[in-house]
Amino acid sequence: MSHVDDGTLHAYLDGQLSPVEREQLERHLAACPACRARLDEERALIERADALLALAAPPERAIPPFHELRHARPWMRLRLPLAWAATVLLAVGFGWYLRTWRAERRADAVNGVVALRDSPQSQNAVAEPAREERSTIALRGRAADRAQQQPTVPPPSTIVDSLAKASTEGAGAAPAPIEVAPSVVNAQPRAELRAAPPPPAAPAASESPKDAGAVAPAARGGGGGRVPVVLTTSWPIIGLDAARPTLGVAPVTIPGLPVRNVRRSPLGDGVVLVEQALDSTRVIQLFQRRADQPALAGGVVRTGVGGREGRADSTFRRMYAGDREAKVMERLARYVGTLRVEIAGPLSTDSLSKLLELVR
Amino acid sequence: MAEDLAEIYRTTFAALVRFLYRKVWDAERAQDLAQEAFARALVHKPENARGWLFVVAANMARDEARRAARERRHLTLLKGEPDTVGGEPEEEIDAATRQAQVRSALERLTPRDREVLLLWDAGMSYDEIAAQSGLARGAVGTTLARARRRLVEAYEEGSEGEHVARG
Numbered sequence: 443m444s445h446v447d448d449g450t451l452h453a454y455l456d457g458q459l460s461p462v463e464r465e466q467l468e469r470h471l472a473a474c475p476a477c478r479a480r481l482d483e484e485r486a487l488i489e490r491a492d493a494l495l496a497l498a499a500p501p502e503r504a505i506p507p508f509h510e511l512r513h514a515r516p517w518m519r520l521r522l523p524l525a526w527a528a529t530v531l532l533a534v535g536f537g538w539y540l541r542t543w544r545a546e547r548r549a550d551a552v553n554g555v556v557a558l559r560d561s562p563q564s565q566n567a568v569a570e571p572a573r574e575e576r577s578t579i580a581l582r583g584r585a586a587d588r589a590q591q592q593p594t595v596p597p598p599s600t601i602v603d604s605l606a607k608a609s610t611e612g613a614g615a616a617p618a619p620i621e622v623a624p625s626v627v628n629a630q631p632r633a634e635l636r637a638a639p640p641p642p643a644a645p646a647a648s649e650s651p652k653d654a655g656a657v658a659p660a661a662r663g664g665g666g667g668r669v670p671v672v673l674t675t676s677w678p679i680i681g682l683d684a685a686r687p688t689l690g691v692a693p694v695t696i697p698g699l700p701v702r703n704v705r706r707s708p709l710g711d712g713v714v715l716v717e718q719a720l721d722s723t724r725v726i727q728l729f730q731r732r733a734d735q736p737a738l739a740g741g742v743v744r745t746g747v748g749g750r751e752g753r754a755d756s757t758f759r760r761m762y763a764g765d766r767e768a769k770v771m772e773r774l775a776r777y778v779g780t781l782r783v784e785i786a787g788p789l790s791t792d793s794l795s796k797l798l799e800l801v802r
Numbered sequence: 803m804a805e806d807l808a809e810i811y812r813t814t815f816a817a818l819v820r821f822l823y824r825k826v827w828d829a830e831r832a833q834d835l836a837q838e839a840f841a842r843a844l845v846h847k848p849e850n851a852r853g854w855l856f857v858v859a860a861n862m863a864r865d866e867a868r869r870a871a872r873e874r875r876h877l878t879l880l881k882g883e884p885d886t887v888g889g890e891p892e893e894e895i896d897a898a899t900r901q902a903q904v905r906s907a908l909e910r911l912t913p914r915d916r917e918v919l920l921l922w923d924a925g926m927s928y929d930e931i932a933a934q935s936g937l938a939r940g941a942v943g944t945t946l947a948r949a950r951r952r953l954v955e956a957y958e959e960g961s962e963g964e965h966v967a968r969g
Contacts, residue, residue, distance in 0.1 A: 449944030458928040491950035498904040500823035508811045
């Protein structure tokens with residue numbers, strides 16, 4: 443056997459020769475000091491090259507769980523650009539947006555009119571009742587204040603009954619007198635969402651007890667008056683990364699569902715909304731905030747249900763408008779790590795509950 | 803298939819990130835691209851997933867690398883620039899500088915030599931490298947030998963250049 447070429451030596455040192463080749467080579471090396479010397483040189487070269495490559499290795503990072511791949515993909519691809527976009531957008535636009543929004547709210551308070559009142563979405567606008575004293579929602583938790591008032595319109599549906607029950611549950615009062623504006627009837631399933639007990643810490647509740655529905659936004663707006671509808675569709679869209687400083691950790695999601703949008707509450711209450719598509723028409727909303735921050739859930743609840751999907755909303759309404767189980771619309775909440783997460787979507791309580799269990 | 807891929811993910815993900823990192827020189831981006839490659843594999847269910855992953859990753863990285871090449875070279879120059887007046891001891895050349903030198907040394911290899919070297923370093927066998935690069939199996943060792951030698955030489959030239967510049 444003639445002298446061995448470099449490639450064979452490297453293949454030998456790399457352990458990539460077949461047994462037959464290896465045996466041949468070793469036989470030759472045993473008889474050839476020159477090739478043995480070259481073997482040592484090549485071994486040193488390989489070590490040197492490996493050491494250099496090791497210098498150019500990426501920092502150690504945790505390997506993300508395999509199951510995250512399926513839904514993480516679109517985000518992973520866009521993460522960096524989105525983070526930049528979100529940063530710029532937030533810096534430039536957010537202050538302006540908030541100012542505008544507040545100005546609108548003040549105007550609304552003056553006019554006693556909600557901007558979105560006449561929009562097609564007004565039926566979904568659960569906060570709308572808050573602008574009217576007749577509001578079913580305004581009765582929530584304040585039934586006693588209003589017990590003297592007589593309804594001018596009897597509850598038109600069984601929903602109202604269950605709603606009334608729910609709305610007085612916390613106060614332990616007799617069934618509240620309920621006055622329902624006809625235009626609000628369709629919105630009742632959504633209104634029901636707001637029938638959660640009022641957040642005790644909400645400042646507005648004490649400031650203006652008459653506006654029981656006006657919780658966080660009133661406190662924020664300084665107007666203290668009527669509550670505007672802040673549909674979640676108007677919440678600024680941010681990136682997952684941009685949500686991190688708000689929450690202290692990455693927002694949680696339901697694995698396996700594509701993330702449509704990540705939004706931040708314009709109220710500055712530290713609430714981040716992750717919207718995930720269940721299918722082409724239905725969106726699950728995950729409202730999350732740090733569990734150690736004061737609850738401003740009232741604002742969230744109200745604003746949380748202005749579904750962005752027209753179709754989803756109509757499905758929503760169709761499914762539940764005549765449903766005596768109006769309670770299925772109640773939002774479910776859970777603590778996930780350091781976050782308090784509430785789920786909302788056009789599904790039954792059971793389904794939402796199961797989905798909520800999947801959140802991580 | 804999905805289970806196979808999960809296993810490949812477990813064993814190969816870090817190597818794929820390393821492979822990509824030597825191409826895009828951004829750890830986060832490398833990880834994103836690696837995940838993207840696996841996500842595509844979930845969809846495409848390729849026969850030879852491991853090899854397929856590296857091909858896809860290499861393709862994705864190529865665009866990235868081309869785009870970033872100019873900035874990177876500039877950055878490398880800046881980093882390689884001695885910023886001291888006095889004779890700083892060699893040991894104090896920080897890791898970033900050495901990495902930049904390895905980077906520029908790698909860039910001085912031919913594309914094929916570099917690819918084979920990186921594939922080997924990512925844990926591929928000669929057979930896999932041959933399939934991936936189109937080389938004959940017997941040529942892989944030769945290519946690797948040349949790539950390693952050139953890498954070391956290029957790195958040492960770069961270092962010497964710096965020593966000269968440092969005076």
